[in-house]
Amino acid sequence: MIGRSKQLFIETRRGGPGDRDQHTDGFICGHCRKMVTVKPFTDPVQANGFCSTCMSVVCRECSAKQTCTPWEREMEQYEARQAALRSYGLEN
Numbered sequence: 016m017i018g019r020s021k022q023l024f025i026e027t028r029r030g031g032p033g034d035r036d037q038h039t040d041g042f043i044c045g046h047c048r049k050m051v052t053v054k055p056f057t058d059p060v061q062a063n064g065f066c067s068t069c070m071s072v073v074c075r076e077c078s079a080k081q082t083c084t085p086w087e088r089e090m091e092q093y094e095a096r097q098a099a100l101r102s103y104g105l106e107n
């Protein structure tokens with residue numbers, strides 16, 4: 016069963032007296048790090064998406080992009096851009 020990794024979380028919070036327990040199923044998107052909740056008994060991969068490049072469960076938006084851009088890589092690209100701008104003397 017792919018995608019059932021540490022990315023997925025199931026959270027149960029006890030409510031106060033008379034409150035019902037809150038139950039949340041969800042996962043952290045492997046691309047944008049967004050916390051996505053899914054309805055109980057819903058397969059997060061089915062409801063959202065799965066990236067076979069980085070083997071991560073991803074959110075609907077990232078799944079729709081059909082590209083693999085994990086957030087680590089986006090940060091690297093951002094930093095590389097900043098460094099390039101500095102070296103060209105274009106900063107500010």
Ligand SMILES: [Zn+2]
Pocket residue numbers: 044045046047048049073074075076077078
């Ligand atoms: Zn995402």
Ligand SMILES: [Zn+2]
Pocket residue numbers: 045046066067068069070071082083084085
């Ligand atoms: Zn990916």
